[in-house]
Amino acid sequence: MEFVMKEVGFYTNLEYGDLHVAGDEAYGFRPYQLLVSSIAVCSGGVLRKILEKKRLHIEDIKIRADVARNEKEGNRVEAIHLHFMIKGSDLDERQVAKSLEIARKNCPMVQSVEGCIRITETFELIP
Template identity: 40%
Template sequence: MLFKFKEEGIRVELAYGILDISEDLYHGYKPEHLLVSSIAGSSAQEFTDLLELHHTHVDDFFIRSEVKKSEKDNGRITQIKLHFVVKGRNLNIDKLYRLLESARDKCAIINSVEDSIDIVETLEIVSLN
């Protein structure tokens, strides 16, 4: 990847398109948002792959995130909470917890940061009738 500096921030051209990075929300994505998005996106992809592998159908799921920062350590991110909300019919909560735990173990991004950032994952099931 080649990162080019510009007045408003940094630009990188990727296969999918251009990504602008800036602390100013009007000129790009904040680095903090990209970090959380990478962690949530990678975890979600692993979880989705495991759901498919284990023939577990869900109608929908989404993730809510919450970030905690250190007041003493230059605003360093100390914790990221990922709350998975899974919607479906006849879902086995124990199986979903096991799959989420396995997804975490397989998630390269979480494995890369978990020694410096506390990653907390929770699960909520919404039963559809």
């Protein structure tokens, strides 16, 4: 990836399109938003694949990400809590909990920040 400076922030060209990144939301995505998004979406994608392999019927997954930042240390991201709202039929809570554990171990983004950012996960089943 190559990033090019613009008046405020940077951009890069990717297959899907241009990605604009800046500290000011008026000019692009903020870096912490991309960090949190990559962790949440990676976790959700891995979880979805695991649930599908277990032949569990999933209609929808929504993920709420709550972020704790430390203003005294450069506003660093210290913790991310992911809450998965999983809609489906005949879902077994124990199977979903086990699948979430497996997803955590197999999500490259979560594993990349392991030990640096505290990641916690919860879920609820929506019939």
